[in-house]
Amino acid sequence: DAGVTQSPTHLIKTRGQQVTLRCSPKSGHDTVSWYQQALGQGPQFIFQYYEEEERQRGNFPDRFSGHQFPNYSSELNVNALLLGDSALYLCASSLVTGKSGEQYFGPGTRLTVT
Amino acid sequence: AQSVSQHNHHVILSEAASLELGCNYSYGGTVNLFWYVQYPGQHLQLLLKYFSGDPLVKGIKGFEAEFIKSKFSFNLRKPSVQWSDTAEYFCAVTLNTGGFKTIFGAGTRLFVKA
Numbered sequence: 286d287a288g289v290t291q292s293p294t295h296l297i298k299t300r301g302q303q304v305t306l307r308c309s310p311k312s313g314h315d316t317v318s319w320y321q322q323a324l325g326q327g328p329q330f331i332f333q334y335y336e337e338e339e340r341q342r343g344n345f346p347d348r349f350s351g352h353q354f355p356n357y358s359s360e361l362n363v364n365a366l367l368l369g370d371s372a373l374y375l376c377a378s379s380l381v382t383g384k385s386g387e388q389y390f391g392p393g394t395r396l397t398v399t
Numbered sequence: 400a401q402s403v404s405q406h407n408h409h410v411i412l413s414e415a416a417s418l419e420l421g422c423n424y425s426y427g428g429t430v431n432l433f434w435y436v437q438y439p440g441q442h443l444q445l446l447l448k449y450f451s452g453d454p455l456v457k458g459i460k461g462f463e464a465e466f467i468k469s470k471f472s473f474n475l476r477k478p479s480v481q482w483s484d485t486a487e488y489f490c491a492v493t494l495n496t497g498g499f500k501t502i503f504g505a506g507t508r509l510f511v512k513a
Contacts, residue, residue, distance in 0.1 A: 288442075318501070327403075327489050327503035328443075341500045375443065379499065386431050386450075386499035390443040 287312055289378050289391035297397045298366050306361045306394045310378030316340075317359040318388060319351060320375040328375055334359050335381050363396075371398045401426045403492050405504035412480050413512045420475040420507050422490030431493040432473040433501075434464055438486045446488070449473065460484070482513045 290309045298304050310317050316335045320328035330343035334353035353359045357378075363370055373395050377388035406421035424430065431450040435443045447458025454466040464475045473490060490504040 316499075318499075320503075325505075327405075327491075327505045329503070330501055333499065341496065343500070377501075386493035386495065386501065387433070387445060387448055388501065389445075390435075392442050 289376055289389050291374075291376050291391040291394050293394060294392070295395045295397075297399060299399055300366055300368060302366050303362065303364045304366060304396060306363075306374050306376075306396070307358065308361070308376030308378075308391060309358045310376075311389045314378035314380055314389070315357050316379045316381045317353060317357065318377045318379070319359070319361045320377065321345070321370075322373040322375055322393070324372070331361070366398045368398050371396060401492070401494060401502050403490055403502050403504040405488075405490050405507050407507050408505065409508045409510070411510045411512065414482055415479050416511075418475070418477040418480050418484070418509070420488055420490075420509075422473045422475065422504060424471050424473070424490075424492045424502070426471075426492060426494060429495060431495070431499075432464075432466055433491040433493065434458065434462070434473075434475050435489045435491060435503075436486050437489070437506075443489070446475070480509075480511050482511050485509060485511045 292307045318333040319331040322328045333341040337353045348364045350362045373393040375393045376391045379388045403424045433448045434446040436446045449456045449466045457463045489506045493501045
């Protein structure tokens with residue numbers, strides 16, 4: 286049973302560029318959430334996708350956008366990268382019918398913006 | 400605004416010492432509560448969760464946590480820590496607002512001396 290997978294593992298981009306990160310949820314899960322974890326901080330909720338739609342969003346600018354595909358996998362896109370976007374980006378999957386909101390996390394993508 | 404506060408950023412203990420990590424949240428509605436752990440080089444993984452019933456919950460590896468609704472707290476405890484408990488611990492609160500939105504604390508780095 287594959288857990289949550291993310292690609293790529295590491296990425297280096299230049300200010301102003303655009304980046305796409307990918308996530309495959311745990312088998313059987315239908316909901317994907319994305320988080321940004323800056324160094325020394327806890328994960329910050331970016332948004333959540335279910336049925337290919339954004340259901341919840343945290344306090345992130347429109348430069349952060351996402352997509353969910355029919356197979357439940359998801360992408361996180363960040364436009365016009367800033368130095369402050371350097372962080373570990375985590376994907377978490379869950380079941381929308383799950384009572385507790387328990388999530389399973391992937392290993393993350395380390396994004397460095399220079 | 401909803402928030403989660405973890406009282407200690409760094410904790411150093413000797414093996415066999417008792418552990419208590421504090422967590423308080425600010426949200427007046429119904430919440431589900433979690434402690435996640437991140438061992439060095441590994442993914443975030445669930446340690447324990449509470450969403451209803453007995454406010455004292457037990458998790459993996461001898462950890463437990465107590466939900467005190469009147470204090471908006473969900474403190475993590477372990478009677479006797481081991482060197483292998485060295486990790487970063489995150490308290491998280493999930494709000495059901497039409498979808499699950501999870502807010503994490505900043506984390507507590509625990510170092511257990513052998």
